[in-house]
Amino acid sequence: MPSHDLYTTMTMLKAVEQMNREYRFLSDTFVADGTVSQDEHPFYDYRKGNKRGLAPFVVPGTGGVTMNRQGYEMRQIRFTTLEPQYVVNESDLDNRLFGENVIGGDTQEQRAKKLLAQDLKNLRSDLQNTRDWMAREVLLKGKLEIQRHTRAGMEKAPTMVADFGFDNFYIPATKWNQAGAKINYDMEKVFDLVYDQMGVIDILVMGAGVFEAMMENSQFCKTLDMDKVYMGEIATKYAGSGVRYRGTNSDGVKMVSYSGHVPTYNGEEPGIPNGWILAGSSQIKPLSFMHGPINKWSGMDENAERKTYIKKEVPFRVGGSHSDSIATQMISRPTVIPENVGAWAVMKVL
Numbered sequence: 001m002p003s004h005d006l007y008t009t010m011t012m013l014k015a016v017e018q019m020n021r022e023y024r025f026l027s028d029t030f031v032a033d034g035t036v037s038q039d040e041h042p043f044y045d046y047r048k049g050n051k052r053g054l055a056p057f058v059v060p061g062t063g064g065v066t067m068n069r070q071g072y073e074m075r076q077i078r079f080t081t082l083e084p085q086y087v088v089n090e091s092d093l094d095n096r097l098f099g100e101n102v103i104g105g106d107t108q109e110q111r112a113k114k115l116l117a118q119d120l121k122n123l124r125s126d127l128q129n130t131r132d133w134m135a136r137e138v139l140l141k142g143k144l145e146i147q148r149h150t151r152a153g154m155e156k157a158p159t160m161v162a163d164f165g166f167d168n169f170y171i172p173a174t175k176w177n178q179a180g181a182k183i184n185y186d187m188e189k190v191f192d193l194v195y196d197q198m199g200v201i202d203i204l205v206m207g208a209g210v211f212e213a214m215m216e217n218s219q220f221c222k223t224l225d226m227d228k229v230y231m232g233e234i235a236t237k238y239a240g241s242g243v244r245y246r247g248t249n250s251d252g253v254k255m256v257s258y259s260g261h262v263p264t265y266n267g268e269e270p271g272i273p274n275g276w277i278l279a280g281s282s283q284i285k286p287l288s289f290m291h292g293p294i295n296k297w298s299g300m301d302e303n304a305e306r307k308t309y310i311k312k313e314v315p316f317r318v319g320g321s322h323s324d325s326i327a328t329q330m331i332s333r334p335t336v337i338p339e340n341v342g343a344w345a346v347m348k349v350l
Helices: 003-007 009-017 025-030 090-094 108-141 183-196 210-215
Strands: 031-036 043-046 073-076 085-089 143-146 160-163 203-206 237-240 243-248 254-258 261-264 267-270 276-280 287-291 294-298 305-309 314-319 325-331 334-338 345-348
Touching: 003 009, 003 108, 009 108, 009 314, 025 031, 025 108, 025 203, 085 108, 108 143, 108 261, 108 276, 108 287, 108 325, 108 334, 183 276, 183 345, 210 254, 294 314
Parallel strands: 031 287, 203 254
Antiparallel strands: 043 073, 085 325, 143 160, 203 276, 237 243, 243 254, 261 267, 276 345, 287 334, 294 305, 314 325
């Protein structure tokens, strides 16, 4: 295969699709992998809870009594556009790369290939970080606010806002690190809140300080799954990515603490804020990712043509004969949506 074929979109796309997707705890736990849409503005079904009614008793011969169907809305999706890129200059190819032999180093062509592989991997990781950020925003805030880059710079205020009407925020009457805290009672209230809205909770994800407050509450410790208690201490299990299994509560819900940090547009923050808990389901995931079509013009002047890719992410090479640099970019058009916005809850317990 000629070496220049390595840089075509289809060749790079095949390479990207063979890469293992990087794991992100929050989005992998709570967000399902949705479809890639061919439509620029598709619709999806949205609901908030819904309670089923009772079947009516009737006198024989009366006939059926009409019931109200569960209500839902059809909402239209707007896809975001992510377009990170890494630029390769002539100097990048002239200078030794990290890890390259000091004596008998690579040629420019060899460095170009290595840089391409490295950039594709990093671009895919950057996109995955952003999807994880989107999931975190919706899970903790119930809405997504996006400020975009323009040719003039960053927008001063969010211009893409999706407010899902989430209101399952719970603050206990007595914080869990205070005397008289009713930890088990608070958990049950939140579980009932979600169950009443046709949601499921099978996992509690705790921010820093929460588990320690639990262990100092003797009343709560009596309700823990005693299979995980040895000599008065919880036998924790580290699962990687800052996740530690802490045991099972009286409702059979798995409890984990999450000390991992995630990149945000203001730097880096804890995945779950200190003193907070995210309660939801890892089996019936409350959110899903959808991706929109990727449209791209290729070629120059009268030879330019518009291509549409029905893919989650597509790599491109951008440059020209009048430029001393070339960029490797990757485009993705994700959005994150809840089917039932009552299917999870957020607790601030410290």
